[in-house]
Amino acid sequence: MVERAGVDAILRGLAEPTRRAIVERLGRGPATVSEVAKPFDITLAAVVQHLQVLEECGLIRTEKVGRVRTCRLEPGGLEALADWIAARRTPAERRLDRLGEVLARGGRPEGPRQTDEQP
Protein backbone atom coordinates (compact mmCIF):
# COMPACT_ATOMS: atom_id res chain seq x y z
CA MET A 1 0.00 0.00 0.00
CA VAL A 2 2.60 2.52 -1.13
CA GLU A 3 0.32 5.26 -2.34
CA ARG A 4 1.31 8.86 -2.74
CA ALA A 5 -1.64 10.44 -0.90
CA GLY A 6 -1.05 8.24 2.15
CA VAL A 7 2.65 9.01 2.37
CA ASP A 8 2.11 12.74 1.84
CA ALA A 9 -0.54 12.82 4.59
CA ILE A 10 1.68 10.91 7.02
CA LEU A 11 4.63 13.23 6.35
CA ARG A 12 2.42 16.28 6.81
CA GLY A 13 1.19 14.79 10.06
CA LEU A 14 4.66 14.04 11.42
CA ALA A 15 6.45 17.16 10.18
CA GLU A 16 5.09 19.17 13.13
CA PRO A 17 7.26 18.42 16.21
CA THR A 18 4.36 18.42 18.71
CA ARG A 19 2.43 15.93 16.56
CA ARG A 20 5.48 13.71 16.32
CA ALA A 21 5.88 13.86 20.10
CA ILE A 22 2.19 12.87 20.47
CA VAL A 23 2.79 9.84 18.24
CA GLU A 24 5.81 8.93 20.40
CA ARG A 25 3.67 9.27 23.55
CA LEU A 26 0.93 7.03 22.11
CA GLY A 27 3.59 4.53 21.04
CA ARG A 28 3.97 3.82 24.77
CA GLY A 29 0.23 3.08 25.07
CA PRO A 30 -3.25 4.64 24.80
CA ALA A 31 -3.90 7.89 26.65
CA THR A 32 -6.74 10.32 27.28
CA VAL A 33 -6.65 13.74 25.65
CA SER A 34 -5.62 15.41 28.93
CA GLU A 35 -2.85 12.84 29.46
CA VAL A 36 -1.61 13.54 25.94
CA ALA A 37 -1.76 17.30 26.55
CA LYS A 38 0.02 17.27 29.93
CA PRO A 39 3.70 17.58 28.84
CA PHE A 40 2.99 20.30 26.26
CA ASP A 41 2.96 24.00 26.98
CA ILE A 42 0.07 24.66 24.58
CA THR A 43 -3.71 25.00 24.99
CA LEU A 44 -5.91 21.93 25.14
CA ALA A 45 -7.64 23.26 22.00
CA ALA A 46 -4.30 23.19 20.15
CA VAL A 47 -3.69 19.61 21.29
CA VAL A 48 -7.17 18.59 20.11
CA GLN A 49 -6.41 20.16 16.73
CA HIS A 50 -3.15 18.20 16.45
CA LEU A 51 -5.04 15.02 17.37
CA GLN A 52 -7.58 15.73 14.62
CA VAL A 53 -4.80 16.09 12.04
CA LEU A 54 -3.20 12.84 13.21
CA GLU A 55 -6.57 11.08 13.04
CA GLU A 56 -7.25 12.43 9.53
CA CYS A 57 -3.95 11.10 8.22
CA GLY A 58 -4.63 7.68 9.75
CA LEU A 59 -1.87 7.71 12.36
CA ILE A 60 -4.10 7.56 15.45
CA ARG A 61 -7.69 6.78 16.34
CA THR A 62 -9.71 8.29 19.16
CA GLU A 63 -12.77 6.93 20.91
CA LYS A 64 -15.08 8.78 23.28
CA VAL A 65 -16.62 6.84 26.16
CA GLY A 66 -18.83 9.04 28.37
CA ARG A 67 -16.90 12.29 28.70
CA VAL A 68 -13.45 10.82 28.19
CA ARG A 69 -11.79 10.61 24.76
CA THR A 70 -9.02 8.01 24.53
CA CYS A 71 -6.36 8.15 21.83
CA ARG A 72 -4.25 5.29 20.54
CA LEU A 73 -1.90 4.60 17.61
CA GLU A 74 -3.62 3.22 14.52
CA PRO A 75 -1.99 -0.17 13.86
CA GLY A 76 -0.26 -0.06 10.48
CA GLY A 77 -0.65 3.72 10.29
CA LEU A 78 3.05 4.18 9.51
CA GLU A 79 3.34 1.28 7.06
CA ALA A 80 2.88 3.35 3.88
CA LEU A 81 5.82 5.53 4.95
CA ALA A 82 7.91 2.51 5.96
CA ASP A 83 7.27 0.97 2.52
CA TRP A 84 8.18 4.23 0.81
CA ILE A 85 11.49 4.37 2.70
CA ALA A 86 12.24 0.71 1.91
CA ALA A 87 11.70 1.40 -1.81
CA ARG A 88 14.27 4.24 -1.64
CA ARG A 89 17.17 2.11 -0.46
CA THR A 90 20.08 2.68 -2.82
CA PRO A 91 21.62 -0.21 -4.79
CA ALA A 92 24.75 0.23 -2.61
CA GLU A 93 22.65 -0.29 0.54
CA ARG A 94 21.03 -3.39 -0.93
CA ARG A 95 24.50 -4.76 -1.72
CA LEU A 96 25.59 -3.99 1.86
CA ASP A 97 22.52 -5.83 3.18
CA ARG A 98 23.52 -8.90 1.18
CA LEU A 99 27.13 -8.62 2.35
CA GLY A 100 25.88 -8.42 5.95
CA GLU A 101 23.88 -11.61 5.43
CA VAL A 102 26.92 -13.40 3.99
CA LEU A 103 29.09 -12.29 6.92
CA ALA A 104 26.38 -13.37 9.40
CA ARG A 105 26.65 -16.86 7.88
CA GLY A 106 30.39 -16.91 8.54
CA GLY A 107 31.44 -15.73 5.09
CA ARG A 108 29.71 -18.47 3.10
CA PRO A 109 27.97 -17.05 0.01
CA GLU A 110 25.11 -19.56 0.28
CA GLY A 111 22.72 -20.84 3.00
CA PRO A 112 23.55 -21.45 6.66
CA ARG A 113 24.43 -25.10 6.09
CA GLN A 114 26.97 -26.48 8.57
CA THR A 115 28.78 -29.77 7.99
CA ASP A 116 30.53 -31.87 10.62
CA GLU A 117 33.85 -31.98 8.80
CA GLN A 118 36.73 -33.14 10.96
CA PRO A 119 39.89 -31.08 10.76
Next chain:
Amino acid sequence: MVERAGVDAILRGLAEPTRRAIVERLGRGPATVSEVAKPFDITLAAVVQHLQVLEECGLIRTEKVGRVRTCRLEPGGLEALADWIAARRTPAERRLDRLGEVLARGGRPEGPRQTDEQP
Protein backbone atom coordinates in the same frame (compact mmCIF):
# COMPACT_ATOMS: atom_id res chain seq x y z
CA MET B 1 21.12 6.24 15.40
CA VAL B 2 17.59 7.22 16.38
CA GLU B 3 18.21 10.83 17.32
CA ARG B 4 15.55 13.48 17.48
CA ALA B 5 17.39 16.16 15.47
CA GLY B 6 18.02 13.73 12.61
CA VAL B 7 14.43 12.56 12.40
CA ASP B 8 13.02 16.09 12.62
CA ALA B 9 15.34 17.25 9.84
CA ILE B 10 14.42 14.31 7.60
CA LEU B 11 10.69 14.92 8.14
CA ARG B 12 11.13 18.63 7.41
CA GLY B 13 12.99 17.68 4.26
CA LEU B 14 10.38 15.20 3.03
CA ALA B 15 7.26 17.11 4.06
CA GLU B 16 7.51 19.30 0.94
CA PRO B 17 6.04 17.34 -2.02
CA THR B 18 8.61 18.59 -4.57
CA ARG B 19 11.47 17.57 -2.29
CA ARG B 20 9.92 14.14 -1.81
CA ALA B 21 9.58 13.78 -5.59
CA ILE B 22 13.27 14.73 -5.94
CA VAL B 23 14.22 11.97 -3.46
CA GLU B 24 12.09 9.53 -5.51
CA ARG B 25 13.86 10.64 -8.71
CA LEU B 26 17.32 10.18 -7.15
CA GLY B 27 16.22 6.78 -5.85
CA ARG B 28 16.32 5.70 -9.49
CA GLY B 29 19.95 6.86 -9.82
CA PRO B 30 22.17 9.97 -9.73
CA ALA B 31 21.17 12.97 -11.83
CA THR B 32 22.46 16.42 -12.71
CA VAL B 33 20.65 19.47 -11.35
CA SER B 34 18.99 20.14 -14.72
CA GLU B 35 17.88 16.50 -15.01
CA VAL B 36 16.37 16.77 -11.53
CA ALA B 37 14.65 20.05 -12.42
CA LYS B 38 13.20 18.88 -15.75
CA PRO B 39 9.82 17.42 -14.63
CA PHE B 40 9.04 20.32 -12.28
CA ASP B 41 7.27 23.48 -13.28
CA ILE B 42 9.38 25.67 -11.01
CA THR B 43 12.50 27.79 -11.52
CA LEU B 44 15.96 26.22 -11.47
CA ALA B 45 16.72 28.46 -8.48
CA ALA B 46 13.82 26.90 -6.56
CA VAL B 47 15.08 23.40 -7.40
CA VAL B 48 18.58 24.34 -6.22
CA GLN B 49 17.08 25.58 -2.96
CA HIS B 50 15.21 22.29 -2.46
CA LEU B 51 18.44 20.40 -3.18
CA GLN B 52 20.24 22.50 -0.54
CA VAL B 53 17.58 21.62 2.07
CA LEU B 54 17.82 17.92 1.18
CA GLU B 55 21.62 18.09 1.41
CA GLU B 56 21.49 19.87 4.80
CA CYS B 57 19.25 17.19 6.28
CA GLY B 58 21.57 14.45 5.00
CA LEU B 59 19.21 12.91 2.44
CA ILE B 60 21.28 13.63 -0.66
CA ARG B 61 24.78 14.67 -1.56
CA THR B 62 25.86 16.76 -4.53
CA GLU B 63 29.23 16.97 -6.24
CA LYS B 64 30.38 19.53 -8.78
CA VAL B 65 32.73 18.40 -11.53
CA GLY B 66 33.61 21.20 -13.93
CA ARG B 67 30.33 23.04 -14.50
CA VAL B 68 28.04 20.10 -13.81
CA ARG B 69 26.64 19.36 -10.34
CA THR B 70 25.51 15.76 -9.86
CA CYS B 71 23.07 14.76 -7.10
CA ARG B 72 22.64 11.34 -5.55
CA LEU B 73 20.87 9.83 -2.54
CA GLU B 74 22.98 9.72 0.61
CA PRO B 75 23.24 6.03 1.55
CA GLY B 76 21.61 5.54 4.95
CA GLY B 77 20.08 9.00 4.85
CA LEU B 78 16.62 7.63 5.67
CA GLU B 79 17.77 5.17 8.34
CA ALA B 80 17.06 7.43 11.35
CA LEU B 81 13.45 7.78 10.18
CA ALA B 82 13.14 4.04 9.43
CA ASP B 83 14.41 3.29 12.97
CA TRP B 84 11.95 5.80 14.45
CA ILE B 85 9.05 4.13 12.62
CA ALA B 86 10.20 0.65 13.70
CA ALA B 87 10.24 1.81 17.34
CA ARG B 88 6.61 2.98 17.00
CA ARG B 89 5.17 -0.39 16.03
CA THR B 90 2.31 -1.16 18.42
CA PRO B 91 2.35 -4.27 20.64
CA ALA B 92 -0.57 -5.59 18.50
CA GLU B 93 1.56 -5.25 15.34
CA ARG B 94 4.46 -7.05 16.99
CA ARG B 95 2.08 -9.87 17.96
CA LEU B 96 0.78 -9.98 14.37
CA ASP B 97 4.37 -10.21 13.10
CA ARG B 98 4.96 -13.23 15.33
CA LEU B 99 1.64 -14.80 14.25
CA GLY B 100 2.66 -14.29 10.62
CA GLU B 101 5.95 -16.08 11.28
CA VAL B 102 4.10 -19.00 12.92
CA LEU B 103 1.68 -19.27 9.97
CA ALA B 104 4.59 -19.12 7.50
CA ARG B 105 5.98 -22.19 9.26
CA GLY B 106 2.69 -24.04 8.69
CA GLY B 107 1.17 -23.25 12.07
CA ARG B 108 3.97 -24.72 14.16
CA PRO B 109 4.90 -22.50 17.09
CA GLU B 110 8.60 -23.43 16.78
CA GLY B 111 11.23 -23.65 14.00
CA PRO B 112 10.66 -24.67 10.36
CA ARG B 113 11.49 -28.35 11.01
CA GLN B 114 9.77 -30.75 8.59
CA THR B 115 9.63 -34.50 9.18
CA ASP B 116 9.04 -37.15 6.52
CA GLU B 117 6.04 -38.70 8.29
CA GLN B 118 4.02 -41.04 6.08
CA PRO B 119 0.24 -40.59 6.14
